[in-house]
Amino acid sequence: MPAGGSSLFSGFRVLGLYSNHVPHALRYHLKHREFYVVTAVGRSFHTFNVNRLGIVAVSNSLPDDITCLAADRMLVFAATGRLISAFARNKEVVMHYNGHEQEVRLLLPLGDQLISADSGGDVIVWDVQSGEVYLRLHFDPATFDVSAMMHPSTYLNKVLLGSSQGALQLWNIKTSKLLFTFAGWSAGVTVLQQSPAVDVVGVGTATGRIIIHNIRLDETLMSFTQDWGPITSLSFRTDGPPTVASGSPQGHIAFWDLERRQLITQHRHAHRTSIAGATFLQGEPILVTNGADNAIKVWIFDQEGGGARLLRIRQGHSAPPTTIHHHGNDGKNILSAGQDGTLQSFSTVHERFNKNLGHGSVNKKKEKKKKKGLTYEELRLPAITAFSSSVTRQSDWDGIVACHRDRLATTTWNYQRCTMGAHHLQPPGSRRGAIATAVNITSCGNFAVIGSSCGRVDVYNLQSGLHRGCYGDDEKAHNGVVRGIATDTLNQLTLTTGSDWLLKFWRFKSKKLEEEMKLNAAPASMKLHRESGMLALALDDFTLVVVDIETRRVVRKFAGHHGNINDMTFSPDGRWLVTVAMDCTIRTWDLPSGSLVDCFLVATAPVSVSLSPTGDFLATAHVDSLGLYLWTNKSLCGPVGLRPLPADYQPAVETLPGVTVEETEQEVNSEEEEDVYQSAEQLGAELVTLSLLPESRWKSLLHLDEIKKRNKPVAPPAAPAAAPFFLPTVPGLTPRFATQTEHETQSKVLNWGVLSQRSDFICTLESALTTGSFDQPLRLLKDCGPAALSVELNSLAPEGGGARELLLVFIQMIDSMLASGRDFDLAHAYLALFLKRHLRSLSQDATAMEALNHLSSRLEKGWAELQASFDQSLCLLSYTKSALL
Incomplete structure (x- = not known):
């Protein structure tokens, strides 16, 4: 029968994965003023800040393992087979570059272009924004197999290519012309690195030789020889001392003095495997290295004699x-x-x-x-x-x-x-x-x-x-x-x-x-739950036996695995027994009922399992995997319906934590735009959003009469002695001059037309009946002060120059505000003042009372949901405080 995965455990995260054999990429964020190191881990890459080596982001997964990485100021480029993907915000795929016929092994960002080389001899120059091919070059791998790429400083549109045959070529990617060919040193080129000096590059070879070469004069300035095999990485120090660091396949790092042309020091076994990448930070005495031993190390040069010590490590x-x-x-x-x-x-x-x-x-x-x-x-x-x-x-x-x-x-x-x-x-x-x-x-x-x-x-x-x-x-x-x-x-x-x-x-x-x-067969392993006295034994015939050490009798027998049982663990209360086997299944057995209650498949066979003493996480280790995978226990987060599984149950495959595939297509954003977060107007239908207006704009509306009475001056204000002119202003948040009407005369008796003139708020409120949107009248009310707001609400009634329909429209506006969940505080304040001013007249209108009854039910329902959320949050906070204490 079909299955739907695990009903008890869900993937949470993976521990202990930091790096592999792919050289890291280094980025500098101008706004943060901080260096970030990007390392590949299987199908995704991790971003760490160099200051603390704390993980900043984990990218979405790609269809295959990452073979090479590169980064510029805005994007991170990762190649998987013949596909190149560009990531923004260290996580999301925003562009694909598909055009290679062989596996991509080299990437070089250069301004608005991306240069890639594959194992078949194709070198493609891409336009980063559009993803189109700008230039395509083809080299015969038998005569010039591209093995290294570099952009020489100050060489506009120039790229230096190194080959496994030993020769070097300088190309202009804009005109597609070969400018110069360097004969080489009879050894395959493995690394090309720009030095702090213009025209001077460092060349690492497969024979362990390091050549410092001037490409402008085609002259070798100096050379060093490393005794540990090919040069896997090169990096020049840029903070003062003329030093170059070289990595080896044996995990050693050598540091060479370019002035005295000799070896300064060496770090043996800096990594347990080959040095994948070594990079000096620009202008700092710090070296970042990574290797296939699943380690990232930061070295600082503060020792006497130019030596380095380990500053930070993640391994x-x-x-x-x-x-x-x-x-x-x-x-x-x-x-x-x-x-x-x-x-x-x-x-x-x-x-x-x-x-x-x-x-x-x-x-x-x-x-x-x-x-x-x-x-x-x-x-x-x-x-x-x-x-x-x-x-x-x-x-x-x-x-x-x-x-x-x-x-x-x-x-x-x-x-x-x-x-x-x-x-x-x-x-x-x-x-x-x-x-x-x-x-x-x-x-x-x-x-x-x-x-x-x-x-x-x-x-x-x-x-x-x-x-x-x-x-x-x-x-x-x-x-x-x-x-x-x-x-x-x-x-x-x-x-x-x-x-x-x-x-x-x-x-x-x-x-x-x-x-x-x-026993019925030879036992492979044994596990005791001391609190309950239950002893579980995994037998060589793929069965499980549970023995009560008090009565010394077999109380449960389980069968269902189709491979050697590698490990098992009890739940903290002794109710469940979780087992893992070579059949790639993780099974949970319920001891009181004697049945299988959960079973799911994983991609690779688990070799060990452990359930935390608190029961919140299940940890598993798998064949050919360097990480520890954590699974959350769903039963601690909510009710989980467990039922005995039938004998013909076919488990479904659960994806290992941290390897979910998630692809999105978006436009490439600049570095400044990456850090700007636009908050949503409303997060959810069950939540409410406040207006963020000052409390003085809405909290004192009900007590406006008392405030006016208290602030009334003892003596009437005296008129100014002489004023050149007087321009009346309209009350509101934005100062505006009142427009003179054609009815203004020298007479002190006002015309009725002036009194009956309607405000902008009333006009927009009437138009909202046809449009169905109350955004414009609400925006006008937000601009009004407390006194002006009181005048606007008073003018809605017929005795204030309004109409009965305006009162109903205002009730509909408050209802729409409560339905949307936005401006929660303003809706209650406006409604309270509205009822204080017009409740007597509204009580005599049946239509208005029906609308108010509907509004009352919405108020009660909304507040009940909000109060339930408050109670749940307070309960969780109290539980967390008690757990910490």
């Missing part, structure tokens, strides 16, 4: 994570062990709380001998296969114990100091070839129980690192590999399971066997 796993667990009881930190051998902590709140506990070393004493001949790889421990953490005593000693691939000794780690601990826990007299396979820390945080492939289960004291005994006769708990270990809340029981199909219950203190249970 994740350089190889896919294999095991993840939530650390602590607040659910804000996730510990992750990756195939790169590192142990890292990712925060779900903010990236600045991320921690890198580093890479384990074989021995601290050997590490000090690193400079005496031992290589960097010889000191590193292999990847972590399993670990356990506890926060109970982490302030006193190490709170993390980890098992490593093909090693019997387990390591301890300190979360607060972000370092590897001092203890290497290894059982005495162990068998040769045995390795540690399972680990668990007791709830008190004092002991670690470790199982090995030879069947041993040993207990260690975490404070001293001493061995405190082992389980089983002949120091052997199982006749096979130990697959899982768990201890209960009170340290009364130790539960172990192995490849011998047995689940055993041991007394923790005496280490005696109490009972053993025969």
Whole structure:
């Protein structure tokens, strides 16, 4: 039967993705006066500010992985295969450039043009605004394979092209003419970079040679040789010292002095993989680098001798994570062990709380001998296969114990100091070839129980690192590999399971066997929910078994996975069991009902899962993916109807968080227009909008008579002695002179025609009956002061020169204001003054009373909705305050 995705979890965001092998692009925002670095992450790119390396924006996803990036003052250009896309505001696609027949590998913005080169030899010059092809050049890849592009400074409409054969060509893209050909240096060109000096460029080659060449005179000024392979990136320092930085495929960076023509210093293992990009900030002693090791680093040159130190860093796993667990009881930190051998902590709140506990070393004493001949790889421990953490005593000693691939000794780690601990826990007299396979820390945080492939289960004291005994006769708990270990809340029981199909219950203190249970298949892993006493075991036949450790009986059996079950986790209340398997499904089992209540597919198989102790986020790690994916628990946000799923349920594919495709076509905006936000006139039908007028314009309308009486002068104002002329003004916000009428004479008796003259407000109010729009009369009322407003409302009645129809039209205007939700404060103030002036006459008109009754019901309904929103917001605010306290 068809399915509609997950009813319990929805994708939220991805953690730990920062960079890949694509060189970064650097932007400078004139208005913000800040540098931004743009890095590619799969099908989208991330924008970080260099000052704090905080993420600013995440772009919408493209159909394929990004192969190269470029940026100018207004736009970011990203190439995916043969398609080039332009992004505005670091997020939205505003233009596509489609014309290449091969994969695009080079991009160069140049004013109003964009130059792109593909692997087939085509170089196209695009008009950025229109997306049309301005010029197309074709090169034979066998003789001139374009491998680098650069625009020489002060060379108008000129582009310098480098080839993998070694030759360079200078082209005029406006006239489509080849100006000059440089013979090259018998090595393929990998990088072209403009130096601070005019006419001088830096050329990086595939043989590791760096050439500083004057293209105007065709003269080589100097050259350097790097011993680490091809030059992957070049950058010149522009804040004073004549320095050039070069990157290598091994992750090293070299800094060369152009005056003394020698090597200044070098940073080995600046990145774990090849240096994808290295760029000096304009006029600052700061270098920004990124690499395929999923890291962005900012270096500052403030050391003696011209050396640099690491200033800021954002990094994740350089190889896919294999095991993840939530650390602590607040659910804000996730510990992750990756195939790169590192142990890292990712925060779900903010990236600045991320921690890198580093890479384990074989021995601290050997590490000090690193400079005496031992290589960097010889000191590193292999990847972590399993670990356990506890926060109970982490302030006193190490709170993390980890098992490593093909090693019997387990390591301890300190979360607060972000370092590897001092203890290497290894059982005495162990068998040769045995390795540690399972680990668990007791709830008190004092002991670690470790199982090995030879069947041993040993207990260690975490404070001293001493061995405190082992389980089983002949120091052997199982006749096979130990697959899982768990201890209960009170340290009364130790539960172990192995490849011998047995689940055993041991007394923790005496280490005696109490009972053993025969399983239907060999268990692959085990998970205990200490609060409820429910023990879940994943078997090799793709089934699940739940055992109650109190009664020591199997209480639930689940079947449905079609691949190896990789990991599982309990909900905080012990009601749900979430499992992930190689069949690419994430399933949620309800233990009280014994049924499957949620199931969905993902694109790649999940290898590990962890549900936060607060139950708000589900974290998953996937095959060949460097990030940790967070899924929100919908049941915490509102009612979720869960029902048992049938046996033939076909799950639907859920998109991994952070990779949704969203394409929009808009015009290219300038940098200044990007920052201007136009607020909507009305956000929603259930919300109201205030007028933003000063309170003095509407708050005192009901008390206008009292204010006039209080402000009445004691003595009448005296007329001026002599005035050359007198021009009367019309009351209102904008000063205007009153126009003289033809009826003005020397007589002091006014003509009735002057009194019966209608104001602009009454005229526009009458015309609103035909147009149906009350915007113009409302605009006139907003311009009136409190006194003028009172006069306008008084003139609506027949005794004031108006008519009964005008009173009905004014009621319709107030009704339209309440219906639209705009000018909420003015509508109530105008209505209050209107009823105060004309309620006696309106009560004698049946039509007017019917309109007022309709208006009253609209007022009550609108206020009820608004009051409900107020109550909900106040309740949520009170809950948040109590949670923080």
